[in-house]
Amino acid sequence: MRAIVIHEAGDLRIEEREALAPTAGEVQIRLAAGGVCGSDLHYYHNGGFGSVRLKEPMILGHEVSGTVTRLGEGVSGLAIGDLVAVSPSRPCGQCRFCGEGLRNHCENMRFYGSAMPFPHIQGAFRETLTADASQCVPAAGLSAGEAAMAEPLSVALHATRRAGELLAKRVLVTGCGPIGCLAVLSARQAGAAEVVATDLSDNALDHASKVGADRVINMAREPDAMTEYAAGKGTFDVLFECSGAQQALASGIGAMRPRGVVMQLGLGGDMSVPMMQITARELDLRGSFRFHEEFAMAVQLMQAGRLDVKPLISHTISLDKAEEAFVVASDRNKAMKAQIAFS
Amino acid sequence: MRAIVIHEAGDLRIEEREALAPTAGEVQIRLAAGGVCGSDLHYYHNGGFGSVRLKEPMILGHEVSGTVTRLGEGVSGLAIGDLVAVSPSRPCGQCRFCGEGLRNHCENMRFYGSAMPFPHIQGAFRETLTADASQCVPAAGLSAGEAAMAEPLSVALHATRRAGELLAKRVLVTGCGPIGCLAVLSARQAGAAEVVATDLSDNALDHASKVGADRVINMAREPDAMTEYAAGKGTFDVLFECSGAQQALASGIGAMRPRGVVMQLGLGGDMSVPMMQITARELDLRGSFRFHEEFAMAVQLMQAGRLDVKPLISHTISLDKAEEAFVVASDRNKAMKAQIAFS
Amino acid sequence: MRAIVIHEAGDLRIEEREALAPTAGEVQIRLAAGGVCGSDLHYYHNGGFGSVRLKEPMILGHEVSGTVTRLGEGVSGLAIGDLVAVSPSRPCGQCRFCGEGLRNHCENMRFYGSAMPFPHIQGAFRETLTADASQCVPAAGLSAGEAAMAEPLSVALHATRRAGELLAKRVLVTGCGPIGCLAVLSARQAGAAEVVATDLSDNALDHASKVGADRVINMAREPDAMTEYAAGKGTFDVLFECSGAQQALASGIGAMRPRGVVMQLGLGGDMSVPMMQITARELDLRGSFRFHEEFAMAVQLMQAGRLDVKPLISHTISLDKAEEAFVVASDRNKAMKAQIAFS
Amino acid sequence: MRAIVIHEAGDLRIEEREALAPTAGEVQIRLAAGGVCGSDLHYYHNGGFGSVRLKEPMILGHEVSGTVTRLGEGVSGLAIGDLVAVSPSRPCGQCRFCGEGLRNHCENMRFYGSAMPFPHIQGAFRETLTADASQCVPAAGLSAGEAAMAEPLSVALHATRRAGELLAKRVLVTGCGPIGCLAVLSARQAGAAEVVATDLSDNALDHASKVGADRVINMAREPDAMTEYAAGKGTFDVLFECSGAQQALASGIGAMRPRGVVMQLGLGGDMSVPMMQITARELDLRGSFRFHEEFAMAVQLMQAGRLDVKPLISHTISLDKAEEAFVVASDRNKAMKAQIAFS
DSSP, rough: EEEEEETTTTTEEEEOOOOOOTTTTTEEEEEEEEEEOOOHHHHHHHSSTEEEEOOOOOOOEEEEEEEEEEEOOTTSOOOOTEEEEEEEOOOOEEEEOHHHTOOOGOTTTOOOOOOSSOOBOOSSSSSSEEEEEEGEEEEEOOOOHHTHHHHHHHHHHHHHHHOOOOOOOOOEEOOOOHHHHHHHHHHHHTOOOEEEEEEEHHHHHHHHHTOOOSSSETTOOOHHHHHHHHHHOEEEEEEOSSOOOOOHHHHHHHHHEEEEEEEEEESSEEEEEEEHHHHHHOOOEEOOOOTTTTHHHHHHHTTTSSOOOOEEEEEEEEEGGGHHHHHHTTTTTTOEEEEOOOO | EEEEEEEEETTTEEEOOOOOOTTTTTEEEEEEEOOOOOOHHHHHHHHHHHHEOOOEEOOOEEEEEEEEEEETTTTSOOOTTTTEEEEOOOSSSHHHHHTTTTTGGGOOOOOBOSSSSSSSSSSBBSSEEEGGGGGGEEEEEESSSHHEEEEHHHHHHHHHTTTTOOTTTTTEEEEEEEHHHHHHHHHHHTOEEEEEEESSSSHHHHHHHHTOOSSSETTTTTTTHHHHHHHOOOOEEEEOOOOOHHHHHHHHHHHHEEEEEEEEEEEEEEEEHHHHHHHHHTTTEEOOOOOOOOHHHHHHHHTTTTTOHHHEEEEEEGGGGGGHHHHHTTOOOSSSSEEEEEO | OOEEEETTEEEEEEEEEEOOOOOOTEEEEEEEEEEOHHHHHHHHHHHHTEEOOOSOOOEOOOOEEEEHHHHHHHHOOOOOOOEEEEOOOOOOSSSHHHTTTTTTGTTOOOTTTTOSSSSSBBSSSSHHHEEEEEGGGOOTOOOOOHHHHHHHHHHHHHHHHTTTTTOOOOOEOOOHHHHHHHHHHHHHHTTEEEEEEEESSSHHHHHHHHHSEEEEEEEOTTTTTOOOOOOOOOOEOOOOOOOOOOHHHHHHTTTTTEEEEEESOOOOOOEEEEHHHHHEEEEEEEEOOSSSSSHHHHHHHHHHHHHHOOOEEEEEEGGGGHHHHHHHTTTEEEEEEEEOOOO | OEEEEEETTTEEEEEEOOOOOOOOOOEEHHHHEEEEOOOHHHHHHHEEEEEEEEEOOOOOOOEEEEEEEETTTTTTSTTTTTEEEEEEOOSSSSSSHHHTTTTGGGTOOTTBBSSSSSSOOOOOOSSSSEEGGGGGEEEESSOHHHHHHHHHHHHHHHHHHTTTTTOEEEEEEEEEHHHHHHHHHHHHTOOOOOEEEESSSSHHHHHHHTTTTTTHHHHHHHTHHHHHHHHHHHOOEEEEOOOOOOOHHHHHTTTTTEEEEEOOSOSSEEEEEEEEHHHHHHHHHEEEEOOHHHHHHHHHHHHHHSSSOOOGGGEEGGGGHHHHHHHHHTTTTOEEEEEEEEO
């Protein structure tokens, strides 16, 4: 079977790997769709990010769906032929944080396609994937592409749940890549009265509008529009910061009401933060990282028709041309979510 | 001007009252629509409920909307001709609980149409109402009937907010009168994955379906359906108990998951509660009573098209035939919300 | 080795059992102290409680401490000779609720000395106990009796944590058996400004005073004192209901402020609850059941000298006279916590 | 009567002012003690801080106590001769945030001795103070100095309550000036299992020890001690950052467990914050600013003997030598809280 392997920055290869037979509790999956995530792009362009660096070749990918082809011993609840969304989150279940129910903070996490430990955790961009049955959520009624969106949607749902109840609240989303757009969708689903989205790219903002942003602001063209908006219509109760950009965080903080909640999803390094505003307005800045139980929720909400992620799948590219998917996904003025069709 | 006055159980009269000129900070309103609430019906049928009893004639009504006709001195933000939803909640702003932001627990609350203190707090079912400008929320874009639904919708929104975040949760609503149906609508708006509603009346359940219940169960005809449902599809995360009936509370508690939240909105007296289940499953039984800041939220959510309460307005009856509205509102097999058209 | 076995109501025997060698990850413990709990007394006097009934002989006991005598393979962090408090809580770590961190709601819980499943879960009142190393918390610096108090203290700490922050709050404790007295201690430790305790027994109330109750009220002699107190000094923010008695719950609810929190720890059956007060004052009635991570906290707080449970150990009786411990523990006018000395 | 007036940086004068007669609802107070706060020092040394600058002479001071000498009309609950702690917090009670119970965010706040609006809000360092009766909390049983500590203690209590429940938690306090030391005291009172305090001054750390820090670390002498400590004994659940120094915040964040809570009390400008750690460990960074209802709690906790602030009052200096109090209060190696004796 073929897999998409990153060797070093700029060196992406389609290579042959041996498919693994499912052991007890596992299933074998013929991969259908795989979405290219920002972290995949970091490996592709830069060989990593921050202190996370490639040290050996690694199969990429962690946003995947596929069809069950073989069942290991003792697997129940799944049948051959089922379309499943496959969660890349594989906590140990034994450590202190797993014990406390904080599985996304597992001390021994093996998250698909991550160079964090060494040897690296190999990813899921492979034609045949062998996974634990517990990672597989039946996705009947969804397209393969939608099922593969369960992963980034889970990231947004996790942050939304951490933000507390949103009913009738005013929400700001800064950074409208896939995560930001899914935060728009998720905040709308959670009952926000108004969702304002900002970005520097019109393409990104167009997608945010399509999934329910009530107002979009291009901060490059209208640098003062958000501040004016907040002054007129009112400051925000909740901010989902999805850009990882210092400027977006700072300007967002400036538009918050006292006791407002700032959810930080965007990954960035050290940032200059207006601490005086956080202190004096008693803001609540909370990190949000990955997810766990939200994965099944994501599938369920899509199946129930509560959320429609389809407008965010901008490109579907066959495995043969996998690198093209990485290139197009890198162009924020053209793409939103690019997915690779594995079968 | 005419007002709807209850003298004692069964003695409802349309009487002349003098309209009051608006003083500083007040507005005068020509009433448009007034919804008949369960407490209005208690006064009409029984002269009160529990220890709350009529001791003098009282104008009924607290779910009203109308058009601004005169502005008192210093009023801003409202104009003559504006359709407004009028909040019946008038806390003192000075007591300990107002100071803590718990205005629905104001020690000196003057809530329209309530016999709780003596002299009673006169209600809002009158052709000309003089109210504080702060009670009036502009309702442009809504019908008068919708605007008058802001009050019961606020009750449901208040309970929904108190229930915490509902995203992707499984919700049970017991009792599908207007408050129960609005709880269905509100829980859907807050992102519930599934909403199941129970009642003894098919008419009530039909309305629950119309506003988004995924499954309705007539407990009279299918006494075991809810238990079977919970056993199959899974127990509930949140229960909105809107019937005030002991049996509904007890059966609902039996269908909850550990750490589930039971919101009690329905008003009832002492009830036999399965405390062992509450303790051993660590349920969280929370009372919910009235509202305050949710009133403006209710109007805003309706204006933004997030919620549609229109399917719940089953009858609109002219002031001349006001008593008919009370009679029809009492018939759970025919009516949902009956409103009186004042102009 | 000897073990304390209940055969049926009133038939308590000291019997020989074979000691088990520790397997990998386990340790063998020479038991030191074992506290008699209310549930042990229920088995002794009534053969069970509610639907939980003895169907076969069962070793009792779940409040124990002892000295490590043998280490199974791979055990680290414990040494032979260590005094340890042994947690009776043995969740599976695999089920849905373990996954969510709600280990006290484990679907496959094996809690020492419980007749709930069949075959029953055998208890810890035995001279030689083989336990998982993860159940053992080193208790250096504590007496064996104090270490054995870690279990009931954990119950109180769990409820206190579930009650939210208590700093400067007014707390009421109804029912001053061991759990109620430990709730007094725990509420004081959590910063309560004032703790009032009620019971029908002066002996119980004397113990509550010793561990920090600011005011104790004998409801038998002064039936109106609590209501008068609440009227004068102010209603309560938090109630720890530790009696399981309907009257205590109802009178406690009557003394709560709006938005007050009622923690139900006492186990009882169906109770008549003043639901109108819960609804109208928006009280929050939360069950609290067992514990998990609080066990290590309990040991740590005792070691750090933050809490002193010693005044609550009223009797220490040798294993030879074990039944005497059950008899004395049953007399609320004489005993608080009776413990059995195993070595 | 004399008052302590700041004219510009370095120009502090004792001036005559006219005492005001109490109007309805007010009382006149003969001031007893007044604590010098960090903001007073900012005006004294720098004429302000950040964008808050002196534009006219301003009476300083907001940590005061005194004796009631005259009662305005309609005042109840206070008597001539009562020692009272006087809260400097004077919210309007009318604005949106007052309505929500967030009185420390009042849009029209008049906090004693603040140059924030213009004309400035004059302070409380005056021999005769006329205040609203609602600002005065009877402080019988306390010394005048302790009563004047109610204000900074309220700041610490407010932050502690915002941190959520602390029972058995591991707490870090960075910056051990008066607010940091009071945070130590407050965290201990709220049940923290362990409190570690850091500073650069041994004098500050000595005071932290006196009020209950289990371990103090001088970051100047032992720059790695905190990191080593966290690695050994375990990371922290809660951080109270009381220094306003970027380095303290950054090193504190580095020592937090996943989902840890960082309370920011120290006032500083823009700071470089390790956002990646906040995001990936899902930390919760919350501002804390002033207080309101905590003022009465502070007095009550001191009266009940729950907290002892006396070790923190390092200097008491007569009004004649007021400037000396400002000088000594500025020396972190000598002083903790310096108070001025007004009578």
